[in-house]
Amino acid sequence: MGSTGSGVSGAQAAPTIPRHIAIVMDGNGRWARQQGLPRTEGHREGARRVKEVARTCIELGVQYLTIYAFSKENWKRPRTEVSAIMKLTEYFYRREFGELRDEGVYFVHLGDRMGLPKSVIRVLDNIEKNNSDEKRLILNIAFNYSGRSEIVRAARVLADMAGRGELKPEEITEELFSRHLFTADMPDPDLFIRTAGELRVSNYLLWQIAYTEIWVTDILWPDFTGAVLRDAVRDYQNRERRFGGAPPEGNVSPSGSSIG
Ligand code: IPE
Numbered sequence: 001m002g003s004t005g006s007g008v009s010g011a012q013a014a015p016t017i018p019r020h021i022a023i024v025m026d027g028n029g030r031w032a033r034q035q036g037l038p039r040t041e042g043h044r045e046g047a048r049r050v051k052e053v054a055r056t057c058i059e060l061g062v063q064y065l066t067i068y069a070f071s072k073e074n075w076k077r078p079r080t081e082v083s084a085i086m087k088l089t090e091y092f093y094r095r096e097f098g099e100l101r102d103e104g105v106y107f108v109h110l111g112d113r114m115g116l117p118k119s120v121i122r123v124l125d126n127i128e129k130n131n132s133d134e135k136r137l138i139l140n141i142a143f144n145y146s147g148r149s150e151i152v153r154a155a156r157v158l159a160d161m162a163g164r165g166e167l168k169p170e171e172i173t174e175e176l177f178s179r180h181l182f183t184a185d186m187p188d189p190d191l192f193i194r195t196a197g198e199l200r201v202s203n204y205l206l207w208q209i210a211y212t213e214i215w216v217t218d219i220l221w222p223d224f225t226g227a228v229l230r231d232a233v234r235d236y237q238n239r240e241r242r243f244g245g246a247p248p249e250g251n252v253s254p255s256g257s258s259i260g
């Protein structure tokens with residue numbers, strides 16, 4: 001579980017289907033600009049792509065999908081854009097939740113509730129109460145999320161326990177630490193997808209992506225489809241995951257090949 005869930009000591013071929021896919025849904029603003037529309041229209045169109053991607057995950061047999069919808073740093077954006085994202089999120093949950101829940105999608109919020117508008121918190125509470133019990137796909141929505149603050153939050157909980165004498169510092173292991181993250185008891189992502197081409201992590205799942213395979217596409221999030229997701233998975237299937245181990249005897253790894 002957590003980082004130790006993938007703590008494999010040697011090299012191995014990537015399993016056929018990633019158990020957990022994490023996506024940075026980026027490029028809504030650029031998509032809108034290309035269409036001559038306001039940025040908020042890009043966010044609206046982007047929200048529409050989530051359903052197809054979730055359904056494709058179910059078809060493929062992916063068990064966990066984690067999508068980055070709003071970072072803590074995104075509060076720096078103009079107030080009108082932030083408030084449009086809040087409204088769209090509320091609307092997304094109201095419109096899509098029932099349908100996806102009935103298809104076996106179990107929703108989880110990753111991030112802090114504090115700071116979110118009351119109306120969004122109400123929707124999150126409602127989802128918790130009425131969530132699917134089938135769990136064909138766990139859909140984690142990172143919203144008001146920051147990887148660093150998630151780590152600090154876990155550290156505070158453990159420090160508090162140690163301060164009260166409930167835990168010895170040497171009992172703090174990677175596994176215990178993982179269990180105090182929002183992703184407690186979930187496997188680490190196998191595949192990290194970023195749309196819109198930026199080659200950075202942007203404070204996403206910092207702890208969990210220690211050995212995740214990265215796939216970046218120039219496709220903007222509102223243009224993302226189930227077929228693109230399948231391309232990413234196919235690429236993942238050709239990776240050799242090493243977790244720090246040596247490649248199998250006689251194997252020339254993709255990263256060792258000529259860049260010609
Ligand atoms: C991603 O799209 C959505 C959020 C960060 C909320 P952007 O809004 O970052 O789009 P670009 O990067 O400006 O194109």
Ligand code: IPE
Pocket residue numbers: 024025026027068069070071074198200202
């Ligand atoms: C990352 O995208 C956050 C989300 C997709 C929600 P950003 O657009 O905020 O990232 P930066 O600012 O380009 O790093």
Ligand code: MG
Pocket residue numbers: 026027028
């Ligand atoms: Mg962006």
